Amino acid sequence: MPPDLRKIYDGFAETYEANRGLFDMSGLLEPFFHRLPPRPGRLLDLGCGAGEPFPRFFLDRGWDVTGVDFSPRMLELAARYAPRMHTLCADLADVDFPPAAFDAVTCIYALFHVPRARHPPLFQRLFRWLRPGGKVLFTYATRDYTGADEFEGTKEFMGQRLFYSHTTPENLRTQLDAAGLVPDAFDRRAIGGETFLWVTASRPASPGLNPRR
Numbered sequence: 164m165p166p167d168l169r170k171i172y173d174g175f176a177e178t179y180e181a182n183r184g185l186f187d188m189s190g191l192l193e194p195f196f197h198r199l200p201p202r203p204g205r206l207l208d209l210g211c212g213a214g215e216p217f218p219r220f221f222l223d224r225g226w227d228v229t230g231v232d233f234s235p236r237m238l239e240l241a242a243r244y245a246p247r248m249h250t251l252c253a254d255l256a257d258v259d260f261p262p263a264a265f266d267a268v269t270c271i272y273a274l275f276h277v278p279r280a281r282h283p284p285l286f287q288r289l290f291r292w293l294r295p296g297g298k299v300l301f302t303y304a305t306r307d308y309t310g311a312d313e314f315e316g317t318k319e320f321m322g323q324r325l326f327y328s329h330t331t332p333e334n335l336r337t338q339l340d341a342a343g344l345v346p347d348a349f350d351r352r353a354i355g356g357e358t359f360l361w362v363t364a365s366r367p368a369s370p371g372l373n374p375r376r
């Protein structure tokens with residue numbers, strides 16, 4: 164990963180206000196939320212940025228939310244927009260949490276910035292951090308965004324060259340399966356002119372359903 168991605172996001176924090184709330188994410192947020200248990204639980208948001216829209220949506224519904232981001236300036240914004248979120252300034256591929264600590268994990272527009280070789284071990288940790296029956300939702304880059312079936316390199320975004328990395332959706336399914344996460348939906352969506360895969364997966368409620376563990 165180029166070392167300056169964190170600095171680039173520190174810089175984007177300066178202009179965050181201009182784009183704040185530009186896109187309506189409720190079509191993704193609400194279906195995911197309604198698949199979760201009907202009581203406030205614990206959410207982990209990886210690459211939480213300014214704490215919007217996902218962390219704030221969950222906080223407003225009584226959930227306990229932990230956000231991880233490596234940009235101190237984005238976390239300053241999060242302190243303003245999602246002040247009740249617990250935050251950790253760290254690389255999302257390096258953090259660790261106790262087993263079964265969360266009911267849900269989200270990683271919105273951030274996993275594609277992490278080298279794809281680091282995704283399988285992260286999926287294994289996600290499985291461990293989720294309570295049985297817990298769910299994860301993340302944005303995944305595909306050919307729609309990078310123009311290649313597999314990609315690792317930089318791409319222009321808002322006047323900067325940002326690092327992106329992904330493999331094919333088929334390989335992604337294999338990686339989730341190897342981690343014990345069961346895909347619920349691979350939803351290809353265009354939001355704000357950018358098409359990504361929105362992936363929901365579950366840790367099975369019964370350990371008996373997963374012979375690997």
Ligand SMILES: C[S@@+](CC[C@H](N)C(=O)[O-])C[C@H]1O[C@@H](n2cnc3c(N)ncnc32)[C@H](O)[C@@H]1O
Pocket residue numbers: 168169172209210211212213214215216217231232233234237253254255256270271272273276277
């Ligand atoms: C496009 S923004 C998305 C922010 C937020 N999730 C949202 O939906 O608005 C990507 C965020 O991920 C963070 N990020 C990217 N790579 C990261 C990494 N390896 N570890 C922690 N944070 C990372 C950036 O600092 C930035 O805040």
